[in-house]
Amino acid sequence: MNRAEEDYIKTIYELTVEKNQPLIKSNDLVERFGYTDQSVNEMVKKLVTKHLVNFIPYKGISLTSKGKKVAIRMIRAHRIWEVFLTSKLGYSWESVHEDAEKLEHATSDEVIEKLFMFLGEPKFCQHGNPIPDLKGRMVLPETHALIEAGLNDTFELTRVLDVKELLIYLNEIKLKLYDQILILGKDDFNEIMRIKSKDQEISISFKIAKMLFGKII
Numbered sequence: 001m002n003r004a005e006e007d008y009i010k011t012i013y014e015l016t017v018e019k020n021q022p023l024i025k026s027n028d029l030v031e032r033f034g035y036t037d038q039s040v041n042e043m044v045k046k047l048v049t050k051h052l053v054n055f056i057p058y059k060g061i062s063l064t065s066k067g068k069k070v071a072i073r074m075i076r077a078h079r080i081w082e083v084f085l086t087s088k089l090g091y092s093w094e095s096v097h098e099d100a101e102k103l104e105h106a107t108s109d110e111v112i113e114k115l116f117m118f119l120g121e122p123k124f125c126q127h128g129n130p131i132p133d134l135k136g137r138m139v140l141p142e143t144h145a146l147i148e149a150g151l152n153d154t155f156e157l158t159r160v161l162d163v164k165e166l167l168i169y170l171n172e173i174k175l176k177l178y179d180q181i182l183i184l185g186k187d188d189f190n191e192i193m194r195i196k197s198k199d200q201e202i203s204i205s206f207k208i209a210k211m212l213f214g215k216i217i
Helices: 003-019 026-033 037-049 065-087 096-106 109-118 164-172
Strands: 053-056 060-063 154-160 180-187 192-197 200-205 212-216
Touching: 003 026, 003 037, 003 053, 003 060, 003 065, 026 037, 026 060, 037 053, 060 065, 065 096, 065 109, 154 164
Parallel strands: none
Antiparallel strands: 053 060, 154 180, 154 212, 180 192, 192 200
């Protein structure tokens, strides 16, 4: 299984958990990856032939039991490695993904479990994504996006998509997990949100606001 296939398997699993639905639409994958419809459809067909994915026309996509097992193992290993690399080796949250991606395949299940215990059984990775147990059970991820917050709401950021460009941008505007964000305004025509965090006012795009998750406090 190549890296692109692995990314699809993991993302399909994550989306079914986030949406709390047994099936997701190909459009969900298009939106998450930013790929074309054709590219997504071709990859889904390939995964179907490998018995990793089920595709029901006009209904959606789900993982087979084989695909789900692979996804849980990879996601668990990946997020545990991310915690280790950031908390123990000083990796930044935007640079940790690629090495965690390599290590998740090169590590035995025994090592992953010992690493998990060594780290104090963390429940979340550095991006706020929950770490599943061996049976796939985990704390439900926060799915309330910043874009959904209303004027004058105070929003606590608890999860971000693991997209390198996004994480670099968040570093630039000094926004991190568990920061509180006050919504100052929303410009629907220009698709811009005006927010305030730690005494600084910032304008962010709706695209960015859809990639940040948390809760109204």
